[in-house]
Amino acid sequence: MENKLSIRNNNSKLPGIISICIPLIVFLLILNWFLKITPYQKLQGAPLLIAPFTSLIGLILSYISFKKSPNTLLKWGIFINAIIFALPFLYWIAGTLVFGQ
Numbered sequence: 001m002e003n004k005l006s007i008r009n010n011n012s013k014l015p016g017i018i019s020i021c022i023p024l025i026v027f028l029l030i031l032n033w034f035l036k037i038t039p040y041q042k043l044q045g046a047p048l049l050i051a052p053f054t055s056l057i058g059l060i061l062s063y064i065s066f067k068k069s070p071n072t073l074l075k076w077g078i079f080i081n082a083i084i085f086a087l088p089f090l091y092w093i094a095g096t097l098v099f100g101q
Contacts, residue, residue, distance in 0.1 A: 013071070013073060015061055015062070015064075015065035015074065015077075016062070016065065016071060016073030016074045016076075016077050017073065018058075018061065019058045019059075019061050019062040019065070019074065019077030019078075019081060020073065020076060020077050020080060022054055022055065022057065022058035022061075022081070023054075023055050023058055023080045023081050023083075023084040024080075026047060026050060026051045026054050026055065026084055027084060029043065029046075029047035029050070030047045030048060030051065030087075032047075033045070033047050033048070048088045048091065048092075049088070051084055051085070051087060051088045052085050052088055052089070055081045055082075055084040055085040056081075056085060058077065058081040058084075059078060059081040059082060059085060061077075062074050062077035062078045062081060063078060066078065
């Protein structure tokens, strides 16, 4: 009985871990692009273009999983994906207001 419960509990955490890893990877790519941490800069502005699409996938995954079995990891996944989804749009709007005509 305990084994089935522990397996079920671990399976309910997997979508939360995946939904947090998606924006974390995208955030690290954006951070690398801004700060030039590694010499590998061939992606240029692609992380900003990828961010809304990948975070939308993570947001949908988090939301569907949260409907099935709510936990705090999925709440954090929804929150972080929403921030990463909005971040490029805020950057583009701020860039247009500051440097635009």
